[in-house]
Amino acid sequence: MIQETLDEAELKMSQAIEYVQSEFSTVRTGRANAGILNRITVEYYGTQTPLQQLASFSVPEPRLLVIQPYDKSSVNSIERAIRTSGMGLNPSSDGHVIRIVFPALTEERRVELTRVVRNMAEEGRVAMRNIRRHAMSDLSALHGEISDDDIRRAEDELQEITDRMVDKVDDLLEHKEQELLEV
Secondary structure, eight states, rough: OOOHHHHHHHHHHHHHHHHHHHHTTTSOOSOOOOGGGGGGGEEETTEEEEGGEEEEEEEEETEEEEEEEEGGGGGGHHHHHTTTTTTTOOOOOOSOHHHHHOOOOOOHHHHHHHHHHHHOOOOOOHHHHHHHHHHHHHHTBBTBBBBBHHHHHHHHHHHOOOOOOOOHHHHHHHHHHHHHOOO
C-alpha cells in the first residue's frame, strides 16, 4: 500500500517534469526550434488542425526554420496562423515552402524570457509540492493499518523523491536560462 502511494507520486512528479520541459520548449531562444510552433493550429478545410499534422519542419541554419506543407494549398493558411499567433514571427513563403528567420533576441527580451521561464519552473515546483501533499494525506490515512514508524519512513522517502524531482526542474531551468542568455 505504501509503495503504491510512493510509486504513484513519483509517476505524477515525472509527468509534471515532462510538462515543464514541454513548456520550456515553447519559449523562443533566438535559435530556430520547431517546438515553439507546437501550439499553433491552422484553419484547414474549416477545421482547426495542429500545424505538426500539416507540414514537416527542418532547421537548415541556426536561425532559420523551414516549413514544408504536405498540401501546397495550405501555405497561405499556415502563414496566416503563424503571423497571428502572437509570437512575433514573420513567415515568408515562395508558394511551396515557408521560411521563418529568427531575429537575434535583445538583452531586454532575454531578461523577460528568463522571468517567464522561472515562473514556469515555479509552477512545476508547486505541482510537485501538491503531489507530495496529496501523497502525505494518503499515507496519513493509513494510520491504524500500518505502524507509525513505517508511515514516517514512507514520508521521508516521499520527501527524498520530491527533492530529487525538484532538483531535476532546477536543472532544466538552469539549462534553459543558459540557452536564453547565450548571445
